[in-house]
Amino acid sequence: MTATSDTPGTDEIQHGGTVGSAGEPPGAAEITRPVGTVAKPALLRRIGLDTRPLAVLPYRRMLIGQSAAFVGSMLTATxxxxxxxxxxxxSxxxxxxxxxxxxxxxAxxxxxxxxxxxxxxxxLYLSSSCVTWAVTLALFAQTLLGLRKPWVILALIFVQAGGFAVSSSTRGAIVPRLVEPVLVPAANALNYTMGNIGQVAGPLLAGALLGLHHGYLxxxxIDAVLFTAALWAGFELPPIPPSGTGTSLGLRSVVEGLAFIARSPMLWMSFLVDICAMVLAMPTALFPAIAEERFGGDxxxxxxxxxxxxxxxxxxxxWIGRVRRQGRALILAVMAWGVAVALAGVGQQLWVVFALLAVAGAADLVSAVLRQTILQTFAPDEMRGRMQGVFVTVVAGGPRLGDARAGGMASLTSPTISWVGGGLACLVVVAGIxxxxxxxxxxxxAGGPET
Structure with a gap:
């Protein structure tokens, strides 16, 4: 599942302290506990964030670049x-x-x-990232020109989503080539944690900026400036050529990837559960209306x-990387998401809604790390890009369908009914699964060793 020793670019990866062969990776001991680190207390080792992947230089650069870029992307999304x-x-x-x-x-x-x-x-990661960067500049330009045309924004989001899908699929396939298999869960937890820090900082910064004159500009x-960090991280990566042989660029390779998932019940069931969570219970499209209705537009x-x-x-x-009953953990996490979302929909005080949505976010993190880890470690490297493509389609496409569902239902009923009804529907359907x-x-x- 890792780069072979004669693969171009392997030396660069090894110098970063990462995987270099299909067997025990060079420098594995150093990755497990880098020189100069101090062992954590037992309790922190069990529940604290595992930072060992940060010893891998290419991975660390990617994490820094993506963390900065994610703050900007959330600025733009808001x-x-x-x-x-x-x-x-x-709505x-x-x-x-x-x-x-x-x-x-x-697509x-x-x-x-x-x-x-x-x-x-x-x-591929660099070229697709440049597409998303260009769209951010175009959003800046249409605002500067005062177009105020919904179709222009929708068209730009269409293009941006394509660049995002390719770059995300590629980035997810890169991570297992940079760190050894035992560190993949920790690397995913770091990715999601830093990404979610961006989801906190980005909207809060947006809330302050959008109240200013020229706030959209x-x-x-700022998003365009921050995204340069992701481009820098991509330029600093070593070459990562395909490890498989004979992989085509045609439709057949896509079908092969889908067939691989169809033969793996744990994979397609985990995708189904996530689709239920995002399509039925994602409330973000309702935030502007609810904020205006209850919280003075905040x-x-x-x-x-x-x-x-x-x-x-x-x-x-x-502890997430040591979960063995992963099917049960996914079901319970998504059910907790649905309950928390439904309760948040009836909250009349901002702090109550905030707290309940935070509980939902905690449940979502557990689900996301488990699903991503299963996908990255279950599939061979020559299949990982296609697996990540399906993952991105579900993870990114699900919320978009959820936005459409929430907005359409709100227009027929009310934002509150759409919000609460979606959370309850998620709970019932996933419990049924x-x-x-x-x-x-x-x-x-089978699980991994205790850390």
Whole structure:
């Protein structure tokens, strides 16, 4: 599952202290406990965030770059939703922002993953990242020109979603090539934790900026500047050529990836559970309307709340990598998400809604780390790009469908009914999966050593 010793770029990866061969990776002992570190107390080792992957230089650079870029991307995501609501006054149009990204996420997520299995992943990551950066600059330009055209924003989000799908599929396939298998869960936990810190900082910063004159310009401009950190990290990666042989760029390779998932019940059931969570219970399209209705337009805390809970869960998530009954853990985590979302929908005080959304975010972090780890370690390296393509399609496409569902239901009923009803529907459906698909509920992984 790792780069072979004669693969171009392997020397650069080894010098970063990472995986270099299919066997025991060079420097494994150093990665497990880098020189100069002090052993953590037993309790911290069990529940604290595992930082061992930070000893791997290429991974550390990617984490730093993506962390900065994610703050900016959340600035833009918040600004786009608020700007669309400002232009149209409709939650339905805010939901369309998510729907506009669905088709490119599906198409480019699946096909981008296939490309990642056939070309140098560093080059593909850089080129696709440049697309998303260009769209941010275009969002800045359309605001500067005062266009105020919903279709322009929707078209730009369409293009941005395609670049995001390819870069995310590629990045997910890169991580197992940079760190040894035993550190993949810790690397994923670090990725999600830093990403969720960005989800906290980005919306809170957006809440402050969007209240200013030219606030949208500030948001898009800062995003463009921060994204250069991700580009820097990509340039600093060693070459990461495909490790498989004969992988094509055609539709057949996509079909092969989907067939691989179809033969693996744990994979497709984990995707199904996540789809239920995102499509049925994702409330973000309703945040502008609820903030205006109940909280005087203070939308920043709502966008940040889920990420706050995820950050806390990540910092205390050292135990996630040792979970053996992963099917059961996924079911319970997603059920907790649905309950917390439903309760948050009836809250009338901002701090109550914030706290409940934070609980939902903690449950989502547990689910996300388990699903990503299973996918990255279960599949061979020559299949990982396609697996990550499907993962991105589900993870990014699900919330977009959820936005469309929430916005459409709110336009027919009310934002509160849409919010609460979605959370309850998620709870019922996922509980039903747990009851009826007993093999998934009883699934156990072999697990790894205690850390």
């Amino acid at each position: 600004a786009v939703a608020v700007q669309m609501y400002d232009i149209t006054g409709s 339905f149009y805010v939901g369309l922002v998510g729907l506009a990204g669905l088709i490119p996420v599906v 480019f997520g699946l096909y981008g993953g296939a490309i990642a299995d056939a070309v140098d992943r560093r080059k 500030y948001a898009y401009g 939308v920043g805390p709502l966008y940040a709340a889920i990420a706050v809970g995820s950050v806390v869960a990540g910092l205390l998530g050292g 747990g009851v009826t698909v007993r093999s998934f509920w009883r699934y156990e992984t």
